[in-house]
Amino acid sequence: MQHSSFERDFAAYNGAQRGRAVRPLARRAVQEAGSRPERSVHPAIDLGSGVGVESRFLAENGYTVHSFDVDPSVAAAMGDLSAKLPVHHTTTDLAEISSLPDADLILACMSLPFVRQEAFDDLWRIIRRALRPGGILAVDLFGDRDDWAGTDGTFLTRADTDALLVGLEVISQTEVERDGTSFRGPKHWHTYQVIARRL
């Protein structure tokens, strides 16, 4: 079992993501938030962007994207993207940030669970504060029955997840538990996928 985020090989994972399809969570988030007219300056945030498949999609849909990822190996791909589209990338551990730009859409595909537990509540407060009224939050979270629960990261009960969403309009909250595979092999998944709007 991998006990810490540092043992997870995000560079290998991210390297294998080039050319894959945009994640449905990102598509649904844009549907809810609205595609923006060309040259608009609506800010969006992509937390744990990887190589920027979703950041590109958000930018192509009229958002100015602020992307963040701890993996330095994605910086070159993000730099290439920034040369063509309004994407501003920062290499950082999300556990270390103290603020985020205000945004109409905040996306986190399969990334927040890797933030260490003791930093998660502060990060969630920062995310909630950055979300503009009417803005859309679209995130994957991991549950306490996930195979990786107990390793370095944030694994939540259903009640924990409900508590995070108090005060938001929950558009969808899908809990899934299944045996499947991860990038590294067989795995029991317990996940929540949430789309919510700031009132």
Ligand SMILES: C[S@@+](CC[C@H](N)C(=O)[O-])C[C@H]1O[C@@H](n2cnc3c(N)ncnc32)[C@H](O)[C@@H]1O
């Ligand atoms: C499973 S990958 C998902 C990447 C991309 N969002 C996707 O959907 O393919 C997790 C991503 O989160 C990043 N990540 C993990 N822990 C992080 C942290 N504490 N701060 C910032 N990024 C982190 C990893 O480098 C990786 O790019």
